[in-house]
Amino acid sequence: MTALSHIRNFSIVAHIDHGKSTLADRLIQETNTVALRDMKEQMLDSMDIERERGITIKAQTVRIDYTALNGENYVLNLIDTPGHVDFAYEVSRSMRAVEGSLLVVDSTQGVEAQTLANVYHALDADHEIVPVLNKIDLPATDCDRVAEQIEDVIGIDASEAIRVSAKTGVGIIETLEAVVHRLPAPKGTLDAPLKAMLVDSWYDSYLGVIVLVRIMDGQLKKGDRVRMMQNGSVHHVDRIGVFRPAMTEIDVLGPGDIGFLTASIKQVRDTRVGDTITHEKKGCDKALPGFKPAQPVVFCGLFPVDAAEFEDLRDSIEKLALNDASFSFEMETSAALGFGFRCGFLGLLHLEVIRDRIEREYDIDLITTAPSVIYDIHMKDGTVTQLHNPADMVDLTFVDHIEEPRIKATILVPDD
Incomplete structure (x- = not known):
């Protein structure tokens, strides 16, 4: 078993397309975790849809053995997280399992919306954050401006930001050294209850x-x-x-x-x-503070084109829900479309991904209704019902008022 002082747990966070998965690939390659002949692009993205779209959907973890320049051996546990806002739930969950983050910022584009959202997740989890400026091999790179932007917008010190090109492999050793020397070791007691x-x-x-x-x-x-x-x-x-x-x-x-x-x-x-x-015996008495369950925000109906495929659709949705805790569903019938399911998603990309997976992995042609939200109908007698479908609207003479979901949003844009 490795000593605690020689373990580092960290996640890689960034805006979508800033090069998280490519950086993870280089770290795996540099430490010979995977034999060269088995290496492939987006090593940790296992789903076809992830590889085609070039996005990460599920957070993936990998254990890396690294011998530092001072000759000591370390075990690094890396979690590569999604960048898209729909999968922020995956990110917040991964953050609770590690002590530090590599914040990857594209040195040609600077800080973007999801960079900030993910940094806030990391700060909520009390992380030590190491900024990494990626894509320094591109002609449009401007590391000084981006480092200044990280300090102004996010407020973390970027004077020692690591300059990396994940594509060409520049700065990968420096990144590994920073993980070992700048991120904290985990705490824990071996003799305590599990x-x-x-x-x-x-x-x-x-x-x-x-x-x-x-x-x-x-x-x-x-x-x-x-x-x-x-x-x-x-x-x-x-x-x-x-x-x-x-x-x-x-x-x-x-x-x-x-x-x-x-x-x-x-x-x-x-x-x-x-x-x-x-x-089971001699367990701990107090549970860890859990995280909140995912809250679906976009709802739509999924119906099979061929009504005979309804049972197959039920099986496929149940299997998908097995692997995705953030996806909810209930049965629905429609006068026009027959039997189907009303499903809740974390956002429109999440909806697209689930729909693609059902069509591709289970070979079912789907009709998707227009995405909508749930309305709360407050009746004059004090009861509240939820409206999923406009067809179910009650007689307005009995309605006191109707509430729709709102969000509190912060919009971040460049000065000019």
Whole structure:
């Protein structure tokens, strides 16, 4: 087991398209985590849609062994996060599992909206932040202006920002050294009762649910009986391991480690993100402060073009919901379209991605209704009903007032 002082847990955050996944690729390559013949672009983006669109949708984790210039060996746990605002939930969740962040800013474009949103997530989680100026190989690069902008707009010191070209590999060693020397080591006690945070979970048809955990205190071994503190369910751990990025089994996970466990869990719903996992006997008494569940904000109906495919659609939506806790659905019938589902999404990109996945992975042609929001109808007798569909509008003589969702937005634009 690695000493705590030689472990570093960090995430890479940035605006969409500023080069997070490319930087993750270079860090993996520089440390020989993956053999050169197995290397590919966007190493951590496993879904077809991620690779085609060049975006990250699911946060991915990888464990890197690094020998620093001072000759000491370190274990780095890296989480590559999405940049798009629809997946901010993935980002906030990953932040809770690590102690520091590399803030990647495109040195040709400077600070953009999502850069700020993601920095605020990092500051909320009390992170140490190391700014990285990427794309210095491009002719339009202007590192001094962007460093000044980081200090003005975000208010973090960028005098020692690392200048990197993730594409050509310049500055990668400096980035690894900064992770080792400028980010804090995790805290934790080996002898304390097991306290592990459930960071993510997804379904595998052979192993059942795979649970991504960050060990805060204590240790987790194969064969342990563990309890989920939110729903009280008890499971027998079949295997534990780490991602290098392929799943690699190991014998024990200690404080500060990020790894996975499988325990023949059938339903992803049993593994609530943000839950605390502890031993069945002699467990910890207080759960970790959890994060808030994701709040869907855009709703639309999904209907099969061929009504006979309704059962297939139900199966596919249930399987997708297994791997995406932020996606909600309920049955709906429409006079024109027949049976279908009313689904809630975190945003329009999230909607597009789910729709593409159903059409592609399950081969079902879909009709998607126009995206809408939910209205609260306050009746004169004091009751409140929710309106999902204009066709269900009640008689206005009984209505006192109608409320629609609003957002508080901060709009950030350049001076000129």
